[in-house]
Amino acid sequence: MAPTTSSDKEAVVVVDLRSDTLTQPSALMKQAMVEAPLGDDVFGEDPTVIALQKKVAALLGKEDALFVPTGTMSNLVAVLTHCQQRGSEVILGDQSHIHLYEQGGISQLGGVHPRTVRNLPDGTFDLHDLRRVVRSDNEHFPVSALVCVENTHNVAGGKVVPLDWMDELGATCRQLGLPLHMDGARLLNAATALDLPPARLVRSCTTISLCLSKGLGAPVGSVLAGPQDFIKRARRTRKAVGGGMRQAGVVAAAGIFALDHVYPALGRDHRLLQELAQAVEGCGSKVIRCDPRGAHTNILLVECDPSVVTPEALCERMGQATPAEVTSLGEHVIVRILPLTDSKARLVLHCDVTPGQVQSAARKLRYVIKELDSEC
Structure with missing residues (x-):
């Protein structure tokens, strides 16, 4: 500056x-954007978007991925795709970004009920609290459908969530029969701090949202990664919330450049x-x-x-x-x-x-x- x-x-x-x-995009990032081959991504024909999605899926060790305009939309698409049954409930930290800073979109647009557990100073939450708030099969209650976690944790001060806790959380969610979504807006900062491959940090997660415009220097965009069948359904959700883009490779190219050149630094x-x-x-x-x-x-x-x-x-x-x-x-x-x-x-x-x-x-x-x- x-x-x-x-x-x-x-x-x-x-x-x-x-x-x-x-x-701000660097001169080299802008050059990559200008030179990106393009197609209509709603038809699944933008080669640069396809390359970005494959790159992020491989980086996170997941089957497939979906490019969306923003991190808020990525989290929203993830929650709505996981929670397709009316009366679903998501369990998440009371200081999480999804709960505090995304305008209650999961409720406003998806009718999904949030149930919070208290975030601890390190960004985690007590797994006993998690087990306690999972609903029993009772017609008076919402249906527990998803658990969300954040890494790094913004309100905790960019803290890296402990890896052993993540592993324990994943095991707990499997025992409870609940999928686990990570808001990984700054996941690559966590991977850098731990000097570990990002895939190791999200091994226990069903889906992950990775932001390209926080720290990585891209002007826009996030990527949602997960199982192939989930991503197929998430494409429909993305379209419903207005996230379908056409020649999106012009901004996907910035994401590829960011992963190749900014992430290592x-x-x-x-x-x-x-x-x-x-x-x-x-x-x-x-x-x-x-x-x-x-x-x-x-x-x-x-x-x-x-x-x-x-x-x-x-x-x-x-x-x-x-x-x-x-x-x-x-x-x-x-x-x-x-x-x-x-x-x-x-x-x-x-x-x-x-x-x-x-x-x-x-x-x-x-x-x-x-x-x-x-x-x-």
Whole structure:
């Protein structure tokens, strides 16, 4: 991201850490998009879409895959395809993306009832709680039809869900006779952090949603992977919710490029994030804190003392630069971050953030934190 100019005399460095969805296609990605062979994907004739679907299916160790416009649609299509019986119920974490940030689409559009279990700080949930909420065969109750899990877990701070827990969850779902869907929007960050093939992380899952526009740098698109017969039914669901695209290879090509060239570099984002985490922790502040060890991937949650500064106020301050600050730092730095809860703000690294911008953001964080500490 190039510095922007606020005046002829002062260059402003803008570091946008609100989300990893803010990336711009690189010149080489755009070239791949322009040169992609195309066809009508609703007829199943777009060769670039077919190549992307085969690539993701192989990457995740599943039989087939389906390209859709967004991660929200991918999760929606998955749930509606799993839960075709009226009165179905899906069990999922109370802090999951599907439950909090997808407008209740499974209920709004599919009539599927959500039943939540409490997410633990590491993004998991108690498997005893899972067993407890599965419905018995009683005409008064919805029918338990699906379990959903998220990896990495956004609200938990991009944490990688423990692999042994995933294996145990899979075994539990098999015992209960329930399919398991993973919202794997940032699954490849988890695979990178564990240094394992993505297929190993989803071995226990029936279906997986993989997002191409979070961290991977593609402008749009997600892929739903699973058994061949499931994907065949999911194509019908995709059409019903308006996800059928025509010459979609022009955007599928960006996904292929992202998997080939951006995915291998995700570890860089994780390492750079630790520089920000260490900058916050190194201040020893009681007002703004974080846990570098809990920042497994490209997301950092900073905990605010709301009696001193709310997350919204911190975000506002990070988006400003006082004359004294500019003099002290030797540069005018704007860092955009996002309030997440009543006490936490979120910073997210991605492929468009440079090491130099991370250093500028770290200096800004240290300055602002010391400023807030001095006001206590």
